[in-house]
Amino acid sequence: xxxxxxxxxxxxxxxxxxxxxxxxxxxxxxxxxxxxxxxxxxxxxxxxxxxxxxxxxxxxxxxxxxxxxxxxxxxxxxxxxxxxxxxxxxxxxxxxxxxxxxxxxxxxxxxxxxxxxxxxx
Amino acid sequence: xxxxxxxxxxxxxxxxxxxxxxxxxxxxxxxxxxxxxxxxxxxxxxxxxxxxxxxxxxxxxxxxxxxxxxxxxxxxxxxxxxxxxxxxxxxxxxxxxxxxxxxxxxxxxxxxxxxxxxxxx
Numbered sequence: 733x734x735x736x737x738x739x740x741x742x743x744x745x746x747x748x749x750x751x752x753x754x755x756x757x758x759x760x761x762x763x764x765x766x767x768x769x770x771x772x773x774x775x776x777x778x779x780x781x782x783x784x785x786x787x788x789x790x791x792x793x794x795x796x797x798x799x800x801x802x803x804x805x806x807x808x809x810x811x812x813x814x815x816x817x818x819x820x821x822x823x824x825x826x827x828x829x830x831x832x833x834x835x836x837x838x839x840x841x842x843x844x845x846x847x848x849x850x851x852x853x
Numbered sequence: 854x855x856x857x858x859x860x861x862x863x864x865x866x867x868x869x870x871x872x873x874x875x876x877x878x879x880x881x882x883x884x885x886x887x888x889x890x891x892x893x894x895x896x897x898x899x900x901x902x903x904x905x906x907x908x909x910x911x912x913x914x915x916x917x918x919x920x921x922x923x924x925x926x927x928x929x930x931x932x933x934x935x936x937x938x939x940x941x942x943x944x945x946x947x948x949x950x951x952x953x954x955x956x957x958x959x960x961x962x963x964x965x966x967x968x969x970x971x972x973x974x
Contacts, residue, residue: 735917735936737928757931759903759951762883764929782880786861796856807858808885810878815856830880830951
């Protein structure tokens with residue numbers, strides 16, 4: 733077995749599509765995914781997993797039913813399971829998401845913004 | 854419930870002790886910990902959890918029985934369960950560790966370098 737480092741910025745350079753998380757690492761039953769956000773997403777929640785959004789570059793706004801939270805590069809926010817949320821970014825923002833494997837980006841909402849949940853890069 | 858962002862660099866400024874991981878976030882049954890490395894650690898393995906080491910600043914060397922792997926800032930390495938490893942850093946290096954909750958830093962080795970596994974900051 734050859735263990736190699738994974739460079740986050742190199743992984744982000746490998747794709748341009750937004751709102752389509754790509755898996756870059758696995759720790760037990762959890763995935764680390766990189767994703768590019770710009771504009772607005774859909775309100776949704778995940779019934780079976782918490783989610784961490786760690787901002788790698790740019791700034792995102794996490795809309796919650798209680799109001800928005802700004803998350804800057806170098807910061808993370810934990811969204812507990814069952815909490816409705818909607819990511820937004822005025823300019824393109826790059827984010828590392830940590831969540832249980834098999835999690836769909838649109839959670840309970842589904843619909844056309846649902847991305848494949850199993851894309852490794 | 855008020856959800857607030859967690860700033861990784863602010864958490865790292867809150868302590869000076871090395872080799873003593875501090876929990877900054879939880880996602881399901883996994884912890885995110887920040888830790889400062891300098892010098893050599895002990896060979897060990899974890900029988901029940903994979904581990905991710907994401908280098909926030911500086912450079913670390915992960916010694917493996919097959920040879921060393923250099924991990925620079927912005928890179929991560931996954932150490933699968935049961936794989937012996939020994940972190941090393943010539944200069945102080947700041948790392949984000951992701952692993953199952955309840956994991957001791959020295960794994961199966963134990964000994965005087967074992968840090969409390971439940972320190973939140």
